[in-house]
Amino acid sequence: MLLWIVLLKAALCVAIGNVTRDVCKEQICSCNAIEGDLHIDCEKKSFTNLHHLTGPSSQFYHLLLHGNSLSRLFPNEFANFYNAVSLHLENNGLHDIVPGAFLGLQLVKRLHINNNKIRSFKKSTFLGLDDLEYLQADFNLLRDIDPSVFRDLSKLEVLILNDNLISALPINVFQNVPITHLDLRGNRIKTNQLRGYHSLNLLDLGGNNIKMIENGTFHNLTELRWLYMDKNYLDTLMAEMFIGLQNLEYLSLEYNDIQLIMPGTFSPIPNLRVLFLNNNLLKALPVDAFLGVSLSKISLHNNYFTYLPVPGVLDQLNSIIQIDLHGNPWDCSCNIVPFKQWTDKLGADVIVSDLKCESPEEFWKRDFRRIRNDLMCPQLYEKISPTSLSKNSTLPADTGTRPNSYLEPSRVSISVLVPGLLLVFVTSAFTVVGMLVFILRNRKRSKRRDGNSSASEINSLQTVCDSSYWHSGAYHADAPHRGFDCGAHSLSDK
DSSP states (O other): OOHHHHHHHHHHHHHHHHSSSTTTTSSSSEEEEEEEEEEEEOOTTOOOOOEEEESSSOEEEEETTTTSOOOOOOOTTTTTOOTTEEOOSSSSSSEEETEEEEEEETTEEEEEOOSSOOEETTTTTTTTTTTOEEEEESOOOOOOTTTTTTTOTTTEEEEEEEEOOOOOOOOTTTTOOOOOOOTTTTSSOOOOOOOOOTTSEEEEEETTTOOOOOOOOTOOOOOOOOOESSSSOOOOOGGGGGOOOTOOOOOOOOOOOEEEEEEETTTOOOOOOOOEEEEEEOOOTTTTTTOOOOOSSOOSSSSSSSSSOOTGGGGGTTOOOEEEEEEEEESSSSGGGGHEEEEHHOOOOBBOOOEEEEEEEGGGTTBBGGSSSHHHOGGGGGGGGGGGGTTTTTOOOSSOOOOTOOOOOOOOHHHHHHHHHHHHHHHHHHHHHHHHHHHHHHHHTTSSSSSHHHHHHHHHHHHHTTTTTHSSHHHHHHHTTTTTGGOOGGGGGG
């Protein structure tokens, strides 16, 4: 009888949850060592609570509980898993974390509560997570964040809150918290007041509702190296927006509504190396757009550029190793020739895509780097003047070494040469006639003079007429090219 009482009591204890079961010893979960670390995989076990379970007491482990039904976490929920160093609670339908739920998890460094239905972080939501360094809470319904929720997480460095319903963060919410990586993309943030985030290295604000960056927003972010502001509604960029970002190296501004970039916009970011401006509404870049920066990679594709100026813009990209320019409506006429010459100087792998003409129709969808300059801008050749030709020279082919020189022909045009020859012929004829008149007049005068004197003058004149200056051909050879210096001819000379 006594035995039955003991067994009944034990059964009742199990029924009410006072007896715990070791998830590894009883093979409730899969327990495997991966690269020396024990992983306890309890995925999709339909757990609704953990009070009747326990983990190994003699070693540290990673606890994987994703895909269960832990919709609400009560105080001391994980008290029997005190040796866990990381905790995965993804896809549990979790909507409420009662303060004190994580008590006893003082060794946990990584907490994953993403892909749930959490609506708020209360003041003591993370109480007990003294060593937490990494918190992932993306893809929830998070809207409200208590200003003090992270205050006791003195080791928290990475916070992932993307794809929630956050419209703003409380002021000084990260005070005394050494946050280095903050992911807020895909929320509903309209302003970006980021005071007190001194330790940030990476900030992701992409996919929000930001229409402007207030002056001084990044004033204290002197350690920031990566900034993502893509997929917002920015329309104008100016230098005041980026003051404080002197160590920034990577800036993503793609998929905005940017139409205007002011001169010197990026000058407060002297260490900027990678810049994304693609998929905006840009039609032009101002002089000194890249003043003071040494970009190695830039993306300008899918905008509305018809050409890009070289002086003051492209010639400031002295350190470029990759540039993406595809998807712009390039106008393959005279304005694009200096741009084409600039691209010809770059290495084969610097431009990562084709540069296809949108207009004129005859060049539609052709890569303008493979079209001759004289075909894109034939009117330049009509401006060549004979007075610009140098002695015994022809126009050089365009080597692309001078950004403002468009000329490519290799011979003097007939329209230039024929008038020059006619001018030489007429001038020579008048000169000969003048000399004959001079000779005849002197012959008449010689009749009145002494015979010896007359013979002397005639002999002297004949010596001049027979000289090599008139008959050696030097004058005729030089005349068409006199004063024309082909090598000095360029757009800047006109």
